[in-house]
Amino acid sequence: MISDVLRQLKKDFLVEFRSRAAVNTALAFAGIITLSISLAAGGTPFSTLVQAVFLWIILFFSAMNGLLHIFTREEEEQTSLFLSLNVPAEAVYLAKLVFNIAFFLVIEMVTCPLFIFFLQVTVKDIILFVMTVLSGGLALASAVTMLAAMTARAGGKGSLFTVISFPVVLPVIWVSIGATVESLQGSSGDAWNSVVFLLAFSGAVTAISFLLFRYVWYDE
Amino acid sequence: MNKLSMAMAFCLLLAGSIVPRGNPSPDGNIAAIAPQYSLVYAGEKDIPIAGDSSKKDDVDDVKNGVDGGMENGGNGGMENGGDGVLYRVMAIVLVIWMGLALYLFRMDRKIVKLEKDLNER
Amino acid sequence: MKTGRLVYLFMPAAILMAFLYAPPAAGLGEASRIVYFHVPLAWGSVLAFAVSGILSIRYLFGSNGSEAMLDMKAHHSAGIGLTFTVLAIISGSIWAKMSWGSYWNWDPRETSIVILLLIYISYFALYGVMSDNGNRGRISSVYLILVMVVVPFFIFVVPRVYPSLHPDPIINAEKKMNMDMKMRMTLLVSAVSFTLLYVYFMGMRNRLMGIEKKIDEKIENRREI
Numbered sequence: 001m002i003s004d005v006l007r008q009l010k011k012d013f014l015v016e017f018r019s020r021a022a023v024n025t026a027l028a029f030a031g032i033i034t035l036s037i038s039l040a041a042g043g044t045p046f047s048t049l050v051q052a053v054f055l056w057i058i059l060f061f062s063a064m065n066g067l068l069h070i071f072t073r074e075e076e077e078q079t080s081l082f083l084s085l086n087v088p089a090e091a092v093y094l095a096k097l098v099f100n101i102a103f104f105l106v107i108e109m110v111t112c113p114l115f116i117f118f119l120q121v122t123v124k125d126i127i128l129f130v131m132t133v134l135s136g137g138l139a140l141a142s143a144v145t146m147l148a149a150m151t152a153r154a155g156g157k158g159s160l161f162t163v164i165s166f167p168v169v170l171p172v173i174w175v176s177i178g179a180t181v182e183s184l185q186g187s188s189g190d191a192w193n194s195v196v197f198l199l200a201f202s203g204a205v206t207a208i209s210f211l212l213f214r215y216v217w218y219d220e
Numbered sequence: 221m222n223k224l225s226m227a228m229a230f231c232l233l234l235a236g237s238i239v240p241r242g243n244p245s246p247d248g249n250i251a252a253i254a255p256q257y258s259l260v261y262a263g264e265k266d267i268p269i270a271g272d273s274s275k276k277d278d279v280d281d282v283k284n285g286v287d288g289g290m291e292n293g294g295n296g297g298m299e300n301g302g303d304g305v306l307y308r309v310m311a312i313v314l315v316i317w318m319g320l321a322l323y324l325f326r327m328d329r330k331i332v333k334l335e336k337d338l339n340e341r
Numbered sequence: 342m343k344t345g346r347l348v349y350l351f352m353p354a355a356i357l358m359a360f361l362y363a364p365p366a367a368g369l370g371e372a373s374r375i376v377y378f379h380v381p382l383a384w385g386s387v388l389a390f391a392v393s394g395i396l397s398i399r400y401l402f403g404s405n406g407s408e409a410m411l412d413m414k415a416h417h418s419a420g421i422g423l424t425f426t427v428l429a430i431i432s433g434s435i436w437a438k439m440s441w442g443s444y445w446n447w448d449p450r451e452t453s454i455v456i457l458l459l460i461y462i463s464y465f466a467l468y469g470v471m472s473d474n475g476n477r478g479r480i481s482s483v484y485l486i487l488v489m490v491v492v493p494f495f496i497f498v499v500p501r502v503y504p505s506l507h508p509d510p511i512i513n514a515e516k517k518m519n520m521d522m523k524m525r526m527t528l529l530v531s532a533v534s535f536t537l538l539y540v541y542f543m544g545m546r547n548r549l550m551g552i553e554k555k556i557d558e559k560i561e562n563r564r565e566i
Contacts, residue, residue, distance in 0.1 A: 033450060143404045146487065150480050154471045164467050164484065167460045171494045178501070201494055208490045215401055306371055310360035317352055324541065328346070331548050338555050 001091050002156065006088060008095030016099075017204055022073070023103070024079050026066030030111045033058045038118035051121050055179035056173050058115065059140065060156065062107050064162045067144050071152035080152075081133045086145075089214035097145045104141040115136060124186025132183055132191075136176035136200040143168050146209035149216050345541030346561060351534035355527070371517045375432055379528055381535035382429035383454060389422025390457060396491040397482035410550060411480030416468060416544040417484060423461040432453055436447045442456040456495060460488050468474055 016022060037054055048053070065190040083092060104186060113131060123129045144165050153163040179194035359377035366373035393415040400411035433451065434444045445451065467484055471477040 026500070068454075143491075146483075150467070150484060153476060153480060154474060156469065157470065160466060160470055164463045165462050167488060168491050169454060170456065170459075171498045172490065173500050197494075197497070202495070204490055205487070208487060212401070212486060215479045215483050216476075252416075275560050306360060306374075309354065313356050313360070314353065317356055321349055321352070324545075325349070327545060331552070332546060335548065338552060341559070 001088060004091035005094045009098055012095060012099045015073075016070075016103075018027050018216065020104050022066070022069045023106070025071075026062060026103070026107055027110050028056060029065045030062040030107050031059065031114055033120055034111060034114045041119070043120075045120055048181050048184040050176075051119055052184060053175045054119065055112070055147075056136070056177050058183045059108065060173060061142060062111065063104060063140050065167060066103060066107060066140060068151060068156070068158060068161045070096050070103075071148045072100055072156045075152050075156055082194070084217055084219075085096070089217040090210060092217060093149075093210060093213040095185075096149070097142060100145045100148070101137070101138060103139040104137050105134070108137050112219075115120060121184065122196055123184055125183040128183035128191055128195075129180065131195050132179040132198075133177055135195045135202070136172060136179075137204040138206070139172040139176075139198045140169060142206045142209070143172060146205075146213060146216070149213065153216055162176060168205075172198060176203075344545045345537060348534060348537035349542050350549065351530065351537055355531040355534040358527040358530055363401075363524050364521065366524070375436045375439075377531040379429060379432040379436060379529060381532040382425050382432060382560045383521075385535045386422045386425035386429055386454070386457060386534055387538050388536065389418045389425060390460070390489075392543075393418040393422065394485050397485040398555070400478065400482050401486070407430055407478070410554070412482050413550055414543075414547055415482060417543055417550070419461060419464055419485075423458070423465065424462060425539070426454060426458045430458065452499050453495065456499075460492075 039059075074083060091213065114144065116123065144161075147165050148161060151157070154160065175194045175197050179191045179198075182189065182191035182194075352419060354378065363374065363377065365371045392532050396411045396415040398416065400407070400415065403411070430451075433454070437446060438444045468477065468481045471480065474480075483508075512555065
């Protein structure tokens with residue numbers, strides 16, 4: 001099965017980066033939101049709480065915009081039937097999951113420097129900040145991969161994806177905002193518990209999605 | 221309709237047996253503060269209030285004027301806002317419930333009839 | 342399945358007990374009687390959520406899930422749960438206005454019930470989009486199970502997110518109130534009656550679904566003949 005997963009991953013990466021349209025759109029989306037917030041604020045410095053909230057709102061909406069694509073592309077190009085016949089569902093899920101995590105990490109790597117630069121953010125505890133962004137991104141991407149599959153199977157409208165993702169992603173956003181505030185203020189304390197929470201969340205959601213994916217993927 | 225009327229009669233009996241331990245009043249006579257209840261209490265003379273009055277319970281605080289909720293020492297529970305307001309609210313709630321119960325009962329009977337029809341055919 | 346009909350007995354008893362038997366609470370006054378309706382509604386909504394989750398699990402992993410139409414039963418339970426949640430939020434905010442002067446405060450309890458509302462709304466959005474999709478039952482069941490796994494995480498997060506707000510007087514007041522025997526009895530009777538109401542509603546919707554299925558089968562049989 002590992003070979004199936006790796007093959008699927010390679011195929012996904014190749015297809016996505018051949019045309020790069022989806023990736024570029026997602027990155028442009030993240031950049032535009034950051035710029036609009038900064039322009040609208042007009043250089044006013046925000047408190048650390050507001051900065052953290054902005055960061056995670058930007059990341060959330062970039063995820064809603066970009067992480068659905070990997071499944072809707074299969075539906076649009078009508079390769080999903082072929083895929084479901086030839087590759088076991090678990091392999092498909094793992095490949096899409098890894099792709100979404102990587103994709104979201106790329107989005108984060110573009111968004112965070114823009115965010116720090118344009119919103120005049122000073123990060124006091126860099127390690128905590130990086131770990132929060134990474135673990136929060138991991139939790140977000142793993143939580144929504146299964147939901148992206150469900151949305152694609154249900155007709156693929158983007159707003160449905162946002163609606164069904166929000167309750168699932170809300171703990172991630174809350175905890176990430178809290179930990180980001182701590183990292184911006186430099187008062188780490190028990191913020192590392194938040195990182196552990198996010199990793200535990202990723203694990204739990206990935207496990208349950210892995211078990212349930214076949215019921216979403218196969219038409220019976 | 222028989223089941224429903226039996227149920228309502230049972231509830232009235234239940235209410236009749238437990239109401240004497242309901243809201244306290246200054247002179248202990250339920251009929252004075254809630255005349256509509258004298259229907260149920262016809263014939264009862266000395267109605268004991270609030271169970272054992274030896275124990276100081278929450279009600280004594282209310283009687284002694286401790287703030288009954290709402291900011292600025294307001295009247296949280298409408299104790300003085302009209303005797304019998306509570307009973308009026310209760311009557312409204314009971315009427316709402318009876319409407320709902322009537323609807324549910326009719327729905328239930330229709331479903332039972334449908335099930336019987338289907339099983340017979 | 343006749344237990345639902347006990348609601349005709351319990352609900353009037355609960356109403357009468359709430360207004361007449363239970364004493365008013367200190368500090369909150371007569372307005373505290375709303376608790377005998379607000380708390381059982383919130384409890385009913387959680388119960389409905391749990392039941393729909395369990396039915397979804399049985400639908401996917403059980404032996405006769407699709408025959409027993411357990412996905413539709415989960416949908417019925419979610420419908421009743423949504424109604425109870427909305428009523429609990431409305432009654433809670435009215436009580437909050439009377440006790441604290443503002444309709445909404447984002448206390449941990451209020452936040453959790455709003456999250457439950459969001460979950461129900463998302464479930465119905467997902468269910469509604471797939472009205473012509475044969476996979477609707479399975480996909481919505483998977484969503485319910487996923488959300489059930491996420492809910493325990495909420496229980497850890499919510500108290501930590503809003504600790505700086507004023508402490509929730511409802512919890513303290515309830516602890517104080519529940520020391521009184523009569524109040525506890527009334528609350529128990531009220532909780533039982535709302536649970537019975539839920540059971541009654543579920544029973545009726547499920548029976549209606551069974552009738553529809555039988556009628557469809559009869560039409561099919563007749564067509565084949």
